[in-house]
Amino acid sequence: MWFTPRPAIALPVAANVPGGIALIPLGTLLDSPEPPEAWLGDRQVWVAAEDGHWIAVVGVPLDTRAGTQTLRVRTNGGERAVRFAVSEKRYAEQRIALKNSSKVTLSPEDEIRALAEIERIQALKKHWRPSTETGTDFSKPVAGRLASRFGLRRIFNGEPRAPHSGLDIAARRGTPVGAPAMGWVLAIDDYFFNGKTVFLDHGNGLLSMYCHLDRIDVKPGEPLRRGQTLGRIGATGRASGPHLHWSVVLNGTMVDPELFLKHR
Numbered sequence: 001m002w003f004t005p006r007p008a009i010a011l012p013v014a015a016n017v018p019g020g021i022a023l024i025p026l027g028t029l030l031d032s033p034e035p036p037e038a039w040l041g042d043r044q045v046w047v048a049a050e051d052g053h054w055i056a057v058v059g060v061p062l063d064t065r066a067g068t069q070t071l072r073v074r075t076n077g078g079e080r081a082v083r084f085a086v087s088e089k090r091y092a093e094q095r096i097a098l099k100n101s102s103k104v105t106l107s108p109e110d111e112i113r114a115l116a117e118i119e120r121i122q123a124l125k126k127h128w129r130p131s132t133e134t135g136t137d138f139s140k141p142v143a144g145r146l147a148s149r150f151g152l153r154r155i156f157n158g159e160p161r162a163p164h165s166g167l168d169i170a171a172r173r174g175t176p177v178g179a180p181a182m183g184w185v186l187a188i189d190d191y192f193f194n195g196k197t198v199f200l201d202h203g204n205g206l207l208s209m210y211c212h213l214d215r216i217d218v219k220p221g222e223p224l225r226r227g228q229t230l231g232r233i234g235a236t237g238r239a240s241g242p243h244l245h246w247s248v249v250l251n252g253t254m255v256d257p258e259l260f261l262k263h264r
């Protein structure tokens with residue numbers, strides 16, 4: 001029996017916008033048999049091989065202004081600057097009126113806890129494990145309604161909050177959440193805002209995060225195959241109802257997970 005050969009890698013679709021992914025060709029494998037190394041600012045960027053070409057898969061931070069960005073690229077031949085354009089994207093806006101302001105303003109103790117956790121999460125986002133196999137053929141981690149998209153600009157009682165850094169998928173409490181692609185469990189934790197959370201490491205700075213889980217079914221360091229259950233849908237942390245908050249990180253920055261669901 002013959003199987004259709006799969007492409008070596010399933011790259012996400014390109015979207016040269018804040019919160020998107022830029023795919024930047026860096027020459028052929030013949031020009032440079034060793035993979036070039038690339039950096040955006042101080043963050044190393046994943047360079048993938050596709051159809052005999054090196055391609056930098058660059059996560060564009062959500063706070064990037066439209067204009068020209070520069071990638072620093074190093075090959076055997078030396079270092080060069082590769083410029084690429086980022087266009088503007090106006091994400092949807094949601095105004096939310098809350099009667100109970102205690103849900104918006106934290107107590108001093110909660111504030112201290114939440115700030116410490118944000119620092120821990122920032123450190124995890126910088127995790128870099130070089131790998132020749134990066135799990136990119138993402139499938140949706142759980143079937144369900146897309147409740148809130150990446151980039152949504154939320155305004156609580158007239159006060160702008162950080163834009164939504166992930167994709168919310170609503171599903172029943174207890175529904176299994178599967179790894180979207182192969183990876184390793186980088187960390188698990190129970191956070192004030194995000195609740196029970198799993199971080200997966202797919203290699204080369206590609207990470208994914210699963211929040212508000214009712215239960216976590218994996219341990220740090222555990223390898224996961226695509227589709228393997230990592231936890232169950234819940235509403236732990238600050239969540240208005242059972243849903244998965246799913247974030248995807250590339251070169252230390254959150255990008256739109258939906259770009260990984262539509263391979264090019």
Ligand SMILES: [Zn+2]
Nearest residue numbers: 166167168245
């Ligand atoms: Zn969310």
